[in-house]
Amino acid sequence: MMTEAPGAPRRSDATKAAILEAARERFAADGYERATIRAIARDAGIDPSMVMRYYGNKEGLFAAASEFDLRLPELGALPARHAGAVLVTHFLDRWEQDEVLTALLRAAVTNEAAAERARAIFRDQLGPVALALCPDPAEAPRRAALISSQILGMAMARYVLRFPPAVEMPRDEVVSWLAPTVQRYLTEPCTEARPQSRSEAGQGAGQEAGEEAVPDAGPGTPPTAQTARATQGRP
């Protein structure tokens, strides 16, 4: 019997690691469905059946390949007014250091398990930071979501969709622009006067330039209202 301590190095550990690395690359480059087990196995230089043996199935492989720790910096150790810049810098680092975050983001768009993992990462790892630094604990989840939205959006523009201006922008310029945004989402109160128009934008309403209220959009959109249901897991 070979059931020794779990720390015992096995001969297959190198293979497993090769599979994991190839999987991360493929998932990051192609997304969940286009990253085929066969292609991953070919990259790792082994047979597709080995992937199944070591990770059960494709879902298991993705779960193993997308394990991730944001390694967010200690929150109390730095001045709170620089938290925005530190966070943005750190996220850019984490995004460029390895491909797990890109893989996770690409996969999460079409795979519900990956989406749940992405939600969990931002909730359980960014959430506490917001909780520690924001003025009102009840607002922490919303503030974390706002920060996530800006970080995620820049990652989409820069690393996934590759908008040329976002790709070409130097790192420090990205930080300069995004840091105040994140800082505000984290610590500042929500000041902006809220527009009073609700979801159904009446087209016939007069739009002769209200002075303080935010004016409505010019060429009104036709009333083809339609709830945007985005059910992801379909039977």
Added chain:
Amino acid sequence: MMTEAPGAPRRSDATKAAILEAARERFAADGYERATIRAIARDAGIDPSMVMRYYGNKEGLFAAASEFDLRLPELGALPARHAGAVLVTHFLDRWEQDEVLTALLRAAVTNEAAAERARAIFRDQLGPVALALCPDPAEAPRRAALISSQILGMAMARYVLRFPPAVEMPRDEVVSWLAPTVQRYLTEPCTEARPQSRSEAGQGAGQEAGEEAVPDAGPGTPPTAQTARATQGRP
């Protein structure tokens, strides 16, 4: 011969429209590869071969289904200081009115043609707005990309990944938070002091709280640098 004016209504127009609507739903819900032609045809109540007849192939179907006009409001007609709120409100409207934007975003993550279309929409439709309202024309593309990142990120969090706090946040609160951000990206100068550290974050560098410079992240990330290549179209 029946080759009349192109405006002549044909009997198959209803079918074509049904296909297009089903395609938009499926692409929005499932992304490009998981939205199968068979499923779309089933939703539309016709045979899969009809899809091929009317749209050539899957790519052609997606191209037709993802045609999109942002319908951005007239730029000069509104006070420049409200541009941020108007833009955010308008984007939320467009995102919730129909599913094309969600479909485009979901597909663009794994399909290069869809990504190019997404880039084109933001470049050709949001770009001019930035060009008209930002102080320096040379900065317009970057400012448009920054706005795109915040809009896109909120759309990801709210409509695609469905982070609970982002989903539950009322529309007007989203506008209140995002409007100043977009406004700043559009018209304000880039003020934040830029951090001096470059991409390689040296771990050994002393971090005894520089007064004005932005401090580095606490627990340094190990130097497993690795260029994040996200080649999407692979041979």
Added chain:
DNA sequence: TAAAGTTGCCAACAAGCGTTGACCAACACA
């Protein structure tokens, strides 16, 4: 040395995919 266990390759399976072409019914126009 013999048995047991591990590592890996090979061939194949069933299912689903995009796509094609043959074929039929309804309509339009002469």
Added chain:
DNA sequence: TGTGTTGGTCAACGCTTGTTGGCAACTTTA
């Protein structure tokens, strides 16, 4: 009424997918 065009179904193709089980080679243990 006959004829050509259009709208649509059906069955199948070639291919790729995730997944499985059998079998050979090697390593460890007894």
